Amino acid sequence: MKAKFFKLLLPAFAIIMAVGMAFATEEANSTQTGYYNHPILGVQAIPTDCPETGQVLCMEGQWQVFKDPALTIPLYERFE
Amino acid sequence: MVSKKIYRTLVPTASFLLVLLFVYTATSKLLDLDTFEWRLAQMPHLSTHADLLQWGVPFSELTITGLLLSPKFRILGLYASFALLGLFSIYIIAVLASDHPTPCSCGGIISTLGWREHILFNGAFMLMALGAILQSRRQTK
Numbered sequence: 366m367k368a369k370f371f372k373l374l375l376p377a378f379a380i381i382m383a384v385g386m387a388f389a390t391e392e393a394n395s396t397q398t399g400y401y402n403h404p405i406l407g408v409q410a411i412p413t414d415c416p417e418t419g420q421v422l423c424m425e426g427q428w429q430v431f432k433d434p435a436l437t438i439p440l441y442e443r444f445e
Numbered sequence: 446m447v448s449k450k451i452y453r454t455l456v457p458t459a460s461f462l463l464v465l466l467f468v469y470t471a472t473s474k475l476l477d478l479d480t481f482e483w484r485l486a487q488m489p490h491l492s493t494h495a496d497l498l499q500w501g502v503p504f505s506e507l508t509i510t511g512l513l514l515s516p517k518f519r520i521l522g523l524y525a526s527f528a529l530l531g532l533f534s535i536y537i538i539a540v541l542a543s544d545h546p547t548p549c550s551c552g553g554i555i556s557t558l559g560w561r562e563h564i565l566f567n568g569a570f571m572l573m574a575l576g577a578i579l580q581s582r583r584q585t586k
Contacts (some may be wrong), residue, residue: 380468
């Protein structure tokens, strides 16, 4: 019974738990649309995973990325 | 006796946690493949291979999961886990050393970790895999 638990139930439990966790945390990690002002093309939309809090401004090349198309809410890099 | 007890505990525990890690990260990547590809495309040196890597990385993780789940190939799975985590860590160190740190392309909630935390995270799992490898080698001698 104990051997059966380790050979079958434990791996099955690990897989189900991992897949469940992946679905549960999917929303928290998905990208959002960010916007930057291109001097020639105007406001451009790009996918970004930059959050609204942080210390280093989120950049797309040389242009700062914002959360809204009005370019009022800055986004920040998520890493240090 | 004690060694046998450690083997009986360490190898299945390490395998269980590595399966959890690889299935979680692979599923997270596959659930949001576009984001994963986009993140890969931002990474130095890897951007040209983003198409291949977006499938290759989750496939490798799931293959290693299969090895870890099979008692016959578990040791091979532990070696492969150690090697894959080592490769990820070397790449992270290379990114940290460069002037252009980029978003982490790892799957799920792990992508919210900073690069340094990610190295520690990988290091902990690598140590665990190494411990299980050493323990299983000692056991088979």
